[in-house]
Amino acid sequence: MDIDKNIKILVVDDFSTMRKIIKNLLKQAGYKNIVEAEDGGAALKVLKSEKVDFIISDWNMPNMNGLEFLKAVRADSESSGLPFLMVTAEGLQENVVAAVKAGVSNYIVKPFTAEVLDEKIEKIIAKL
Amino acid sequence: MDARFINPFLQGTISVLKTMAFIEPKPGKPYLKKDALARGDVSGIIGFTGAVNGSMALSFSEKSILKIVSNMLGEEINEVNGDITDAVGEITNMISGVARKELESIGLNVSAAIPTVVSGKGHSIKHILGGPSIVIPFETVDGPFVVDVCMGGT
Numbered sequence: 496m497d498i499d500k501n502i503k504i505l506v507v508d509d510f511s512t513m514r515k516i517i518k519n520l521l522k523q524a525g526y527k528n529i530v531e532a533e534d535g536g537a538a539l540k541v542l543k544s545e546k547v548d549f550i551i552s553d554w555n556m557p558n559m560n561g562l563e564f565l566k567a568v569r570a571d572s573e574s575s576g577l578p579f580l581m582v583t584a585e586g587l588q589e590n591v592v593a594a595v596k597a598g599v600s601n602y603i604v605k606p607f608t609a610e611v612l613d614e615k616i617e618k619i620i621a622k623l
Numbered sequence: 624m625d626a627r628f629i630n631p632f633l634q635g636t637i638s639v640l641k642t643m644a645f646i647e648p649k650p651g652k653p654y655l656k657k658d659a660l661a662r663g664d665v666s667g668i669i670g671f672t673g674a675v676n677g678s679m680a681l682s683f684s685e686k687s688i689l690k691i692v693s694n695m696l697g698e699e700i701n702e703v704n705g706d707i708t709d710a711v712g713e714i715t716n717m718i719s720g721v722a723r724k725e726l727e728s729i730g731l732n733v734s735a736a737i738p739t740v741v742s743g744k745g746h747s748i749k750h751i752l753g754g755p756s757i758v759i760p761f762e763t764v765d766g767p768f769v770v771d772v773c774m775g776g777t
Binding site: 510511512513515516519522523583584604605606607608 | 638639642643692695696697698705706709710712713716717719720721
């Protein structure tokens with residue numbers, strides 16, 4: 496399936512280094528239109544100010560964690576349909592269940608390669 | 624120390640560095656460490672509680688971690704800076720995640736704390752259980768690093 500690699504992806508992670516790592520993997524996979532935010536609150540501001548096509552968010556973040564951010568995205572009619580990929584260091588069953596209940600599109604467990612990330616994005620977009 | 628507590632960290636280290644930094648570290652012969660001196664210049668340490676208690680530290684030589692993080696970020700880094708310490712925290716977290724999943728698969732459920740990172744020549748590692756620890760030395764093309772584990776059952 497041919498995916499539009501020009502989609503705007505919002506990367507949300509409290510660690511600037513992890514944002515750089517994800518951006519590097521996205522660039523390796525051909526995605527170049529990337530914006531970032533340091534937590535859920537900052538990400539909601541980005542969503543209000545610009546059009547985003549896809550969200551990749553960390554789970555563990557201060558202030559507003561990934562699950563709270565996901566719930567806020569789904570609760571707002573402007574962003575409720577956005578594809579949302581959750582990144583987690585653990586793949587713990589209870590977290591996955593909570594994220595699925597809150598409407599996550601898919602999740603990815605660290606560590607992951609650019610290929611796996613690309614595959615997840617393509618799968619989510621294919622389902623839209 | 625039970626070998627079942629060590630192997631998940633060994634596997635986790637190889638998996639994380641191979642996947643995220645495209646580096647295949649070669650493990651050497653594990654040895655017992657009785658002092659607190661870190662065997663590297665930058666260390667990430669993380670504690671565990673649950674079916675198994677203790678801590679794991681990763682201690683990287685400066686050259687090895689500069690190469691690892693440069694590969695992860697896709698940009699050349701020539702000195703130990705905030706990116707390096709942040710990345711060591713993230714690497715520690717990821718290895719802990721892989722190891723915890725491995726431990727879970729053999730019926731040992733553990734929770735992890737937030738990793739801390741220390742840098743500088745001759746710094747020390749304080750394990751939660753005090754020690755001694757098992758050190759697994761690794762070699763990379765750009766220098767050595769170690770995984771330093773001190774775990775015990777409850």
